[in-house]
Amino acid sequence: xxxFHWKLQRISAILLIPIAIYTTFxxxxxxxxxxxxxxxxxxxxxxxxxxxxxxxILFMHSSLGIETILEDYxxxxxxxxxxxxxxxxxxxxxxxxxxxxxxxxKGN
Amino acid sequence: MKNKRxxxxxxxxxxxxxxxVLSITHRFTGVVLSLFSILIPxxxxxxxxxxxxxxLFLQILDHIIIKxxxxxxxxxxxxxxxxxxxxxxxxxxxxxxxxxxxxxxxxVILLSxxxxxxxxxxxx
Numbered sequence: 001x002x003x004f005h006w007k008l009q010r011i012s013a014i015l016l017i018p019i020a021i022y023t024t025f026x027x028x029x030x031x032x033x034x035x036x037x038x039x040x041x042x043x044x045x046x047x048x049x050x051x052x053x054x055x056x057i058l059f060m061h062s063s064l065g066i067e068t069i070l071e072d073y074x075x076x077x078x079x080x081x082x083x084x085x086x087x088x089x090x091x092x093x094x095x096x097x098x099x100x101x102x103x104x105x106k107g108n
Numbered sequence: 109m110k111n112k113r114x115x116x117x118x119x120x121x122x123x124x125x126x127x128x129v130l131s132i133t134h135r136f137t138g139v140v141l142s143l144f145s146i147l148i149p150x151x152x153x154x155x156x157x158x159x160x161x162x163x164l165f166l167q168i169l170d171h172i173i174i175k176x177x178x179x180x181x182x183x184x185x186x187x188x189x190x191x192x193x194x195x196x197x198x199x200x201x202x203x204x205x206x207x208x209x210x211x212x213x214x215x216v217i218l219l220s221x222x223x224x225x226x227x228x229x230x231x232x
Binding site for chain 1: 135138139141142145146147148149151152153155156158159162163166169170182185189192193195196199227230231
């Protein structure tokens with residue numbers, strides 16, 4: 001399990017390099033885009049699939065990282081597993097929020 | 109915990125040096141980025157609520173305090189990204205000597221400062 005965690009963390013890290021750069025530049029440029037531009041950009045099927053894929057990678061990498069930190073610094077096993085599960089739950093919620101918003105934007 | 113010996117990583121008793129400081133900064137910036145990853149669903153929720161909410165979102169982003177916080181986040185991203193690449197090289201067994209680790213460490217600091225500066229100039 002630990003080796004799987006290790007590999008998954010590295011694979012998601014590599015995939016996140018282009019994703020992080022692209023998303024940051026897009027977000028910093030968002031001020032110059034109109035509402036129609038933005039909704040147009042994110043409501044095509046390829047764009048939705050790309051954002052969903054990127055969020056899966058992002059939230060997985062984030063969740064694995066937080067898990068590693070909690071395992072290293074929280075020594076009480078009960079508290080540790082509670083916090084790890086809470087973190088995983090929050091990451092799933094953030095992903096679902098992304099998914100639902102995209103569906104709503106597509107529907108509008 | 110029955111015995112009270114310090115457990116790894118012993119941050120309180122470890123003499124700070126470039127390598128260890130960069131290592132803990134990698135973790136710290138990772139946590140910062142985890143917190144700010146909420147911006148992705150957050151911005152999409154605002155967009156899904158319609159044009160008025162999108163304008164509100166832009167106004168929030170334009171606030172000077174938010175801008176300063178975002179610059180901190182950009183620094184975290186630039187650092188975590190470049191130091192992450194350094195880690196990936198280590199995982200391949202490259203640049204593991206003390207001399208190389210220090211050189212790549214200084215390179216990471218330089219690169220993250222330059223990238224942050226670039227973004228600041230772009231948005232101001």
